[in-house]
Amino acid sequence: MKVTIKEVAKEANVSTSTVSRVISDSPQISERTKEQVREVINKLKYKPNAIARSLANSKSRIIGVVLPNESQDLITNPFFIQAMKGMSGYAQSKKYYLMYAFSEDEKSESDYINNFITSNLVDGVCLLRARSDDKSIKDLKKWGFPFVVIGRPEESEDMLWVDNDNFQATYNLVNEFIKKGHKDIAFLGAKNEWNVSKDRLKGYKVACEINGILVQDKNVIMTSEFGEQEGMNGAIKLLDNSDPTAIIVEDDILAFGVLKVLKQRNIKNIEVVGFNNSPLAEFQNPPLSSVDINAKELGYYAAKILIDSLEHNEILINHYIIDSKLIKRESFK
DSSP: OOOOHHHHHHHHTSOHHHHHHHHTTOTTSOHHHHHHHHHHHHHHTOOOOHHHHHHHHTOOOEEEEEEOGGGGOTTTOTHHHHHHHHHHHHHHHTTOEEEEEEOSSHHHHHHHHHHHHHHSSOSEEEESOOBTTOHHHHHHHHHTOOEEEESOOSSOTTOEEEEOOHHHHHHHHHHHHHHTTOOOEEEEEEOTTBHHHHHHHHHHHHHHHHTTOOOOGGGEEEESSOSHHHHHHHHHHHHHHOOOSEEEESSHHHHHHHHHHHHHTTOOSOEEEEESOOTTGGGSSSOOEEEEOOHHHHHHHHHHHHHHHHHHTSOSOOEEEOOOEEEOOTTOO
């Protein structure tokens, strides 16, 4: 049978409120009383109810994590698993818990945000992407509710966020291709309303322009979703209208589709690089080169910057930029 706080109080000969304060390490309770109560807690193997404690302390030590619809296929899109691992690692070290919510669309995401804000069950919220005119960010800012974004927000001042330098990563990729003699470089991405997509596309365009390469509309394909089928559809459209010698693909899942189309058409002279360094990348045919964005670190530092601000009641630093690295395999030697 589960031991209650009343039983602990009775055994220790104190009130239930005193037991609660001891659990919260309140400075109002003497060290002698704390020691006495803790001995009883250990003796009875009492486990405090997390929700009850949050109501008593006005602090839940829970972070609400809102995942976009793309995260639901966690097998083919392991970015979210790695980011969640990173968040869990830091949260556990600070004795915080994570509560996950999978949104179907912008409306359901907004509903989750409002529930998190009004329920008092979470101390802060983590969003795993940033998009243009983001309603979730607007709602959180309007209520003054603590939150962090994995991704660069449009208005990043006085906000907590963590990201790679996506502009620079794609800029560097174009230069890598140019060094190898490529001049017909294409870009295939998705979700053009997401800031990460904007930054990667901008890096591609600026690098091309600086190197005297004309960016043609037919060499830029943006799909509506991140998925292997969308990657195949995008590759077919690209190859039917242009003759690139290299393709930068915004996400590995899209790139898997590109590689399938190249194989179907027996095209072997187009080099391909993706993003996210999925564990499945090395098992493609040919093995896919990819930019490792260190998703686990993104999650770790997102949790860190949010929890640190909650613990200190102030913003000590408002963002982290996580390094990325090109992992070369057969699709780009």
